[in-house]
Amino acid sequence: MARIALITGATSGIGKATAIAFANSGIDLIICGRRQERLDSLKDYLSAKVKVTTLKFDVSNKVEVVNAINSLPDEWRAIDILVNNAGNAHGLSPIQDGDTDDWDAMIDGNVQGLLYVSRAIIPGMVERQAGHIINLSSVAGKYTYANGAVYCASKAAVEALSEGMRLDLTQHGIKITNIAPGAVETEFSLVRFKGDTARAEKVYEGFEPIQPEDVADAILYAVNTPARVTIADIVLYAKAQSAPTVIHRK
Template structure:
């Protein structure tokens, strides 16, 4: 276990899976977390065999503060020196306006996108204090820069990620921990399927007429950010498909 260690939340699909794959490909040992234990263990087995590196599957729900604490605190000693933490776990649910909003959707987004990020960071940082070139990367969104119709609570949670990233950059500066936010625009992952609660037709329409970002695009961007020299920190990266100008303006064929 003399390789550097990265921890990636929400690694069972989408950005998280692509990011975990990239770290494994580069020879890192990776802690992968998520709610879907079966997927996590399958990914861990695949990556360890393909890339001859160590992958530690750590299933938990970031919304459960006690489960987060227990999982991270109880990591085996050889896994405790986390050099890079990627706070990727997050989701959007529903596109209702506030006056017709689903309270359960609101709670799910707030608990995952804001509280979950805080819980993981709170306990992971304890393992990062002695790591060389420690770095936290928070996956934000263009929705954390601009509000769009029907985005309300999701946008609010991503605005919170933006604020928390800035707070971490200030508060972790004495610890020597760099902090980066990556804010993607439209990316074709499970995101829209989750947002529209499994409605394939609605999800597909989101990506019609243009080339959306891929999960691999985000993984490549993140890898670039975390491999800058120790004196360099890319604070905030906004990345969108060339066909997208902002949260609500697209050029479609």
């Protein structure tokens, strides 16, 4: 029987690349996001390979999360793999100049959203005494950088939650993997800079950034290890990157 994976933030970037990698490996998919047209397009693309269903919700809205996951038919409820990928970065400024709406968006999406989705799915994994949770952190959760205090704090919370989940859930046969990417070329910077394409493009100038498919490969590796093995933590840097804000550009 094929495994079932639920992926949040599946409409673009790492989430979409992970959905494609999973489908190529025969893993059935519950793809989640806020943009139904993108979910439908991805479902159409992947349905020739595996079974796919979609859920439209905002991870930061607890009611939407609970209602969406509770709406799953019985054949989709035994979720083997949860990929907590949805998240965001908003703004890049000193703490004293920070926009509190940006702070709310990052804490709500990166921390509370991960918790809401996990809380809805973990009890089923505990009941079955099996499962694998992949949390998408960031190198920003390991090393704080200037002008990014709240984003870094939100990703540091993901790091702590990954460790805490492992302590609580290993006894129930559930694996926890934390993935911490460095500079990945996605819509991340476009969102952070509120649609300023020129500024977003400069982030990736002069070096070859990680691609979403590279992170998806790491996630697929983690979920395909033998039952006896847990990949606890993976850090991915671009070859030209030696720290979150240290990139050797041409």
